[in-house]
Amino acid sequence: MPEIRVRPSLAVLAAVVTTVVAWASAFVAIRAVHAHFGAGPLALGRLATGAVALTVALLVTRGWVRPTAREWALVTGVGVVWFGVYNVALNAAEQRLDAGTSAMLVNVGPILIAILAGLFLREGFPRSLLTGAGVAFCGVLLIGFAGRGGSAADPLGVALCLISAAAWAVGVTLQKPALRRLPALQVTQMSCVVGMIATLPFTGGLIGDLRSAPAGSIAGVVYLGLVPTALAFGTWAYALTHMNAGRLGVTTYLVPPLTILLAWPVLSETPHLLAVAGGAVALLGVALSRRR
Numbered sequence: 001m002p003e004i005r006v007r008p009s010l011a012v013l014a015a016v017v018t019t020v021v022a023w024a025s026a027f028v029a030i031r032a033v034h035a036h037f038g039a040g041p042l043a044l045g046r047l048a049t050g051a052v053a054l055t056v057a058l059l060v061t062r063g064w065v066r067p068t069a070r071e072w073a074l075v076t077g078v079g080v081v082w083f084g085v086y087n088v089a090l091n092a093a094e095q096r097l098d099a100g101t102s103a104m105l106v107n108v109g110p111i112l113i114a115i116l117a118g119l120f121l122r123e124g125f126p127r128s129l130l131t132g133a134g135v136a137f138c139g140v141l142l143i144g145f146a147g148r149g150g151s152a153a154d155p156l157g158v159a160l161c162l163i164s165a166a167a168w169a170v171g172v173t174l175q176k177p178a179l180r181r182l183p184a185l186q187v188t189q190m191s192c193v194v195g196m197i198a199t200l201p202f203t204g205g206l207i208g209d210l211r212s213a214p215a216g217s218i219a220g221v222v223y224l225g226l227v228p229t230a231l232a233f234g235t236w237a238y239a240l241t242h243m244n245a246g247r248l249g250v251t252t253y254l255v256p257p258l259t260i261l262l263a264w265p266v267l268s269e270t271p272h273l274l275a276v277a278g279g280a281v282a283l284l285g286v287a288l289s290r291r292r
Contacts, residue, residue, distance in 0.1 A: 012243065015236070015239040016239050016243075016248070016251050018232060018235045019233075019239065020251060020252060020254045020258065022227050022228045022235075023228055023252065023255050024255045024259045025227065025228060026227075027094070027100075027103045027255070027259045027262075027263070028099050028259060028262045028263050028266050029220050029223055029224050030091055030224065031094050031263070031267055032220055033213075033220040033221060034091070034095045035217075036213035036214065037217065037221065038091075038209060039089075040088055040201070040202030040205055040206075041205035041209045042087075042206075042209075042221060042224075043087035043088045043091055043195075044196065044199040044200065044202045045209075045210075045221040045224075045225065046221060046229055047083060047084075047192055047199055047229065048196050048225065049222050049224070049226060050192045050225040050226065050229030050230040051189070051192045051196045052225075053225065053226055053230040054234070055193070057230070058186060058189045063183045063186055065182050065186060067178075067182060067190075071178050071182055074175070075175075075178050075190045075191055075194065076194050078171045078174045078175045078178065079191040079193065079194025079197075079198065080194060081167045081174070082167055082170070082172070082175070082191065083171075083191050083195025083198075083233075084195040084199055085167040086167040086171065089161075089164040089167065090102065090106065090160070090161070090164040092157075092160050093157045093158075095157075096156060097158070097161065098267075098269055099259050099262075099263045099267060100143065100260040100269060102157070102259075103256040103260075104141070104143050104256045105158060105161035105165070106164050106165050106168070107137075107140050107252060107255060108137070108140075108162065109164075109165035109166075109168040109249065110133060110136075110246075110249035110250050110252055110253060111137060112165060112168075112169030113169045113172050113245055114129060114130070114133055114245075114246035114249060116170070116172075117176070117244065117245040117249075120173055121173065121245055123244045123246050128288060129247060129250065129289050131289070132250055132285045132288035132289025133250050133285065133289060134285070135285035136281070136282045136284070136288075136289070137285070138281055138285070139253065139277075139280070139282030139283075140256050140282055142274055142278030142281060143256045143274075143279060169249075171191075172240070172245050172249065175191070175240065176240060176245050179237060184234060184237035184241055185237070188233045188234045188237045247289060250286055251286055251289075253282045253286055254282060254286060256278075256282065257279030260279075
């Protein structure tokens with residue numbers, strides 16, 4: 001019998017909004033501190049901060065459920081691929097590309113998520129989802145072209161962003177079945193700890209960067225760990241328990257326009273009118289994807 005889908009509750013919508021805004025701010029924060037932290041050390045600092053916050057939250061709520069061997073394997077995959085590979089690759093990419101362009105390139109991820117979810121999670125390929133994804137992606141392309149200001153993007157930076165997008169899609173595909181029985185907070189905490197362990201080889205680099213970095217950049221690393229990681233990955237996991245992976249992934253097309261708006265005052269990256277038009281198209285695509 002096919003699963004009956006209902007409209008998301010206000011709590012789920014609030015979780016989606018929190019995730020999108022926090023992840024948009026992450027692109028800006030990474031770009032703001034990239035001069036003082038290497039890609040690997042920044043990932044380790046971010047994940048270590050997030051792991052501590054999530055562990056405290058899990059202890060307070062006492063929401064631990066003993067995972068099965070299969071669930072351990074799924075969560076380990078999420079931690080290594082999404083929390084580990086994604087963060088290191090994205091940090092390296094933003095050492096070469098501006099925040100808006102990076103957000104645009106990484107946001108090919110929802111298309112990959114929809115494809116993988118249709119193939120492996122049996123979510124199918126609804127016409128509204130495919131239409132909305134296509135329209136939103138056109139908006140993202142407009143934003144990315146405007147963000148580059150007509151100059152050629154760094155090829156290695158582009159490749160690293162695409163690696164991040166692929167890691168994100170694989171991570172979501174592994175995360176969805178783990179959330180069928182395990183609480184969202186626990187899955188997020190376990191994944192973050194695994195990602196932190198995977199990035200421990202960068203410990204020496206992190207110690208060196210912390211010694212030389214100014215207080216503002218260190219605060220940026222802490223922010224990345226608390227908000228875009230601990231909070232936003234948690235709200236994403238909560239939303240994923242109540243929504244299809246493909247449809248939830250499409251909502252992140254809102255990240256690039258928000259990134260450009262945030263980067264304007266913080267990084268002095270002035271958005272082009274084409275970016276505004278792209279943001280409007282992306283919003284239209286998200287609306288289309290939510291049609292029944």
